Amino acid sequence: MTTSSGDTVLDRVLRILSAFDARRRQLSVADLAHVTDIPLATAYRLVSKLSAEDILTRYPDGTIGLGMRLWELAARSSPAVSLRTAAMPFLDDVQAIFRQHTQLSVLDDNEVLVVERLSSRNSVVNQATVATRMPIHTVSMGLVQLAFQPPHVIDDYFLAHANAAKMTYPSSGSITTTLAQIRREGFSMLDGMLDDGTTGAAVPVFNTLRGKNRTAIAAISVVVPEDFEQRAAVIPVLMAASRGLARALHPVPETE
Amino acid sequence: MTTSSGDTVLDRVLRILSAFDARRRQLSVADLAHVTDIPLATAYRLVSKLSAEDILTRYPDGTIGLGMRLWELAARSSPAVSLRTAAMPFLDDVQAIFRQHTQLSVLDDNEVLVVERLSSRNSVVNQATVATRMPIHTVSMGLVQLAFQPPHVIDDYFLAHANAAKMTYPSSGSITTTLAQIRREGFSMLDGMLDDGTTGAAVPVFNTLRGKNRTAIAAISVVVPEDFEQRAAVIPVLMAASRGLARALHPVPETE
DNA sequence: CACTGGATTCTCAGGCAGTGAGAATTATTC
DNA sequence: GAATAATTCTCACTGCCTGAGAATCCAGTG
Numbered sequence: 385m386t387t388s389s390g391d392t393v394l395d396r397v398l399r400i401l402s403a404f405d406a407r408r409r410q411l412s413v414a415d416l417a418h419v420t421d422i423p424l425a426t427a428y429r430l431v432s433k434l435s436a437e438d439i440l441t442r443y444p445d446g447t448i449g450l451g452m453r454l455w456e457l458a459a460r461s462s463p464a465v466s467l468r469t470a471a472m473p474f475l476d477d478v479q480a481i482f483r484q485h486t487q488l489s490v491l492d493d494n495e496v497l498v499v500e501r502l503s504s505r506n507s508v509v510n511q512a513t514v515a516t517r518m519p520i521h522t523v524s525m526g527l528v529q530l531a532f533q534p535p536h537v538i539d540d541y542f543l544a545h546a547n548a549a550k551m552t553y554p555s556s557g558s559i560t561t562t563l564a565q566i567r568r569e570g571f572s573m574l575d576g577m578l579d580d581g582t583t584g585a586a587v588p589v590f591n592t593l594r595g596k597n598r599t600a601i602a603a604i605s606v607v608v609p610e611d612f613e614q615r616a617a618v619i620p621v622l623m624a625a626s627r628g629l630a631r632a633l634h635p636v637p638e639t640e
Numbered sequence: 641m642t643t644s645s646g647d648t649v650l651d652r653v654l655r656i657l658s659a660f661d662a663r664r665r666q667l668s669v670a671d672l673a674h675v676t677d678i679p680l681a682t683a684y685r686l687v688s689k690l691s692a693e694d695i696l697t698r699y700p701d702g703t704i705g706l707g708m709r710l711w712e713l714a715a716r717s718s719p720a721v722s723l724r725t726a727a728m729p730f731l732d733d734v735q736a737i738f739r740q741h742t743q744l745s746v747l748d749d750n751e752v753l754v755v756e757r758l759s760s761r762n763s764v765v766n767q768a769t770v771a772t773r774m775p776i777h778t779v780s781m782g783l784v785q786l787a788f789q790p791p792h793v794i795d796d797y798f799l800a801h802a803n804a805a806k807m808t809y810p811s812s813g814s815i816t817t818t819l820a821q822i823r824r825e826g827f828s829m830l831d832g833m834l835d836d837g838t839t840g841a842a843v844p845v846f847n848t849l850r851g852k853n854r855t856a857i858a859a860i861s862v863v864v865p866e867d868f869e870q871r872a873a874v875i876p877v878l879m880a881a882s883r884g885l886a887r888a889l890h891p892v893p894e895t896e
Numbered sequence: 897c898a899c900t901g902g903a904t905t906c907t908c909a910g911g912c913a914g915t916g917a918g919a920a921t922t923a924t925t926c
Numbered sequence: 927g928a929a930t931a932a933t934t935c936t937c938a939c940t941g942c943c944t945g946a947g948a949a950t951c952c953a954g955t956g
Contacts, residue, residue, distance in 0.1 A: 392649075392942070392943085393648075393649055393650060393913085393914070393942085393943095394649060394650075394653065394689065394690075394693075397650065398693060398695075398713075401713045402713065404716065404717040405716045405717050406716055406717055406722075408717070409717045409719070409722070412932090413932080413933085414931095414932080423915080423916050423917080424916090424917095424933095425915085425916055425917070425918085425933095425934090425935095426914085426915065426916060428932095428933065428934070429914085429915085429916095429934090432933095432934090433650065434650075437650075437654060438748070438749060439654075441719075446923095446932075446933095449717070449719065450713075450714065450717055450718045450719065452718075452719070452720060452746070452748040452749075452753060453748075454713065454714045454718060455714040455715075455718040455719075455720040455721065455771070456720075456748075456753065456771045456773075457654075457657045457658065457706075457710065457714070458706065458710045458711040458713070458714035458715070459711075459714070459720075459770055459771035460660065460661045460662055460770075460771045461660040461661050461662055461664070461665050461705070461706055462706045462708075462710060462711040463665070463697070463705060463706065463708070463711075464708060464711040464712075464715075465711065465770070466662075466665070469770075490708070492694070492708040492709075492712075493694060493708075497708060497712065514715055514716075514721070514725075515711070515712045515715035515716045517712075648913065648914085649913085649914095649942090649943070668903090669903080669904080670902090670903080679944080679945050679946080680904095680945090680946095681904095681905090681906095681944085681945050681946070681947085682943085682944065682945060684903090684904065684905070685905090685943085685944090685945095688904090688905090702903075702904095897956105898955105898956100899954100899955085899956085900953100900954085900955085900956105901952100901953095901954090901955105902951100902952085902953090902954105903950105903951080903952075903953100904949105904950080904951070904952090905948105905949080905950070905951085906947100906948080906949070906950085907946105907947090907948075907949090908944105908945105908946105908947105909944105910943105910944090911941105911942105911943095911944085912940100912941105912942095912943090912944095913940105913941100913942080913943080913944105914939105914940090914941095914942080914943100915937105915938105915939085915940080915941100915942105916937105916939105917936105917937105918935100918936090918937105919934105919935080919936075920933105920934080920935070920936090921932100921933080921934070921935085922931105922932080922933070922934085923930100923931080923932065923933085924929100924930080924931070924932085925928105925929085925930075925931085926927105926928090926929080926930095
């Protein structure tokens with residue numbers, strides 16, 4: 385009875401939790417065992433242990449889903465949540481003005497992680513694209529944050545992502561040129577990167593309003609049609625929201 | 641070297657994660673070890689393992705906080721998140737009309753769990769009260785959901801909470817009378833339970849618009865001043881939001 | 897620059913938590 | 927009521943986890 389796979393309980397638990405996403409909200413234990421590559425008997429034991437803690441939930445039909453406790457743990461004090469809370473009013477404002485998809489994102493593990501997304505109120509599709517990841521160098525939200533990172537972070541990114549270094553952009557050329565331009569102008573606006581006919585515009589949110597070493601801690605962005613009539617207003621409005629958010633974040637380090 | 645305390649790795653990890661909340665966003669490893677009652681050396685090992693997975697984060701100053709991965713896991717497919725997403729527009733509406741604290745909550749483990757809270761836009765205090773728990777029988781959000789549960793759930797609650805059974809309410813008397821009244825009228829309105837001078841009003845959100853066995857799956861509520869001028873409109877507006885949400889939830893069981 | 901106190905990592909033997917195939921039991925279906 | 931699937935139980939076995947203590951790193955501080 386040798387454990388052929390050398391993974392710990394914790395690894396397995398994380399694999400189990402990772403098996404769920406927006407498309408697969410609930411799974412049978414058998415599927416779960418298969419996907420996570422855990423022996424069936426063991427899967428049952430783990431699932432029942434996690435269910436007891438409300439990290440997972442057993443639905444009446446026997447399938448498994450994430451439990452409330454997991455969300456509760458994350459929601460009570462995750463930095464993503466406090467950022468989201470602080471940003472909400474400003475995102476609301478941007479959304480109210482343009483009535484287009486408005487997003488808040490951060491960098492995590494060399495990827496862009498969407499923390500909040502407000503869809504057009506009327507739009508039918510509201511499937512939570514929150515908590516989605518995407519490569520930094522393919523979206524304006526990513527570039528705009530990468531540009532305002534300490535130099536060694538940027539270098540590390542190029543080392544880890546060789547293809548990013550070779551990337552070229554329609555209007556601005558190489559990625560280094562692009563980053564320099566972003567640092568000069570303070571924003572990024574890319575046409576047709578996500579989808580044809582759409583433009584992604586993003587500005588950084590800084591850790592401090594003014595100072596020597598400003599670093600981007602987040603990005604606010606909107607996705608608009610390429611021929612958007614209010615195009616000229618997009619960047620100024622995003623800038624205002626960004627500054628408002630930075631100000632809201634700054635004076636409240638700890639409430640105790 | 642006997643493990644005196646008979647708790648598993650998983651227990652300990654949960655204790656660690658539970659140690660963080662809105663007031664204590666970051667802790668030193670020493671504090672963490674003390675709070676969770678885990679030997680220092682072990683605490684360090686667990687923390688570094690969890691940090692590697694981005695479940696925890698090490699800040700530059702050496703303190704520990706929750707990591708992005710934890711939030712990501714929960715946010716991608718937790719039922720709380722999808723409920724929140726669906727409810728957001730309706731909560732927005734309620735908030736826009738009354739400009740008072742508007743809340744969405746569910747029952748979990750015989751407690752009320754606040755899933756989302758919109759504060760008055762102007763209010764300074766926006767400290768995330770999301771993911772807060774409170775006893776069912778002390779708030780209108782709780783009563784209104786308890787009233788519309790299968791009988792055995794209600795019985796179980798009384799068994800587990802003897803003091804709840806003895807509870808009396810200013811206007812309606814005993815808790816059973818109160819629940820019956822709620823079932824008749826379809827809402828709950830309590831004066832001065834949370835704070836003097838405030839009124840909590842709540843309506844249930846049903847799993848199905850019409851049917852034999854309707855069960856409450858959530859509650860929408862507002863907290864208003866006792867002498868609120870729009871008091872008469874509160875319940876109708878909440879009802880409309882509740883029905884809207886129920887309709888939004890119903891036709892989308894699985895998008896695949 | 898040595899000194900000091902704290903934070904952090906490493907070491908290592910030993911025990912028990914976790915393992916997982918298979919049997920046993922319980923739902924479910926036809 | 928047989929057949930099938932879902933779920934739990936059994937039970938040796940083993941290697942992950944343990945945790946005190948030593949060793950190392952890291953600011954300050956005088």
